[in-house]
Amino acid sequence: MDVLDRKFYERNTRYVARALLGKKLVRKIGRGVTLAGMIVETEAYCGQEDSACHAHRGQTARNAVMFGAPGHAYVYFTYGMHYMLNLVTEKEGNPCAVLIRAIMPLDGIKEMEARRKLKGARLADGPAKLCQALAIDKSLNGWDVTRGAKLWLEDFKKISAKSILASPRIGINYAKEEHRNALWRYCVLSEKIK
């Protein structure tokens, strides 16, 4: 097991968002069950200057984890029923994070199907879907993903720059035009689902 360390996250957010493509996201529940998938879609949220970022209006109870050290999970609840998973980046005090938007299931697929109550390709191709598939909820908010327990990341597949598609982020109509149009969403072309 080769868990990504804090230095991996303590860098430019857009760089980390691209570097996370092809990494393996691992979720361990209890002793027997390991769920995992390869990250195929991410979005960068770049601190207080970014009007699409939750930290834009300053620190609150919800976004406090983003203001802390990199390499922690920022999990929040939205739309009355969905959790979202982010990984905190940059130096402590600079509130940035990468939203994990889609994974390709690798391990524990039967368990994921049971949690999602469906089968097939659409198991984890959305930010709320992958949280449901991997049993990620608010109890993991603030979790240190460099510890190698419960939830962590590993090297898995090398993704070349040529096979990464950059596009505008999804669902941020509330943001300023300059941030709505920024190409801060990254997909692996060959694994592209949407």
Next chain:
DNA sequence: CTCTCGATGTTCT
């Protein structure tokens, strides 16, 4: 395949 719409509860104005 596309589009529209309702669900549901926390957070912010």
Next chain:
DNA sequence: GAACATCGAGAGG
């Protein structure tokens, strides 16, 4: 009150 870093069902092409 309104908005929300969404999803799935249902209608239509």
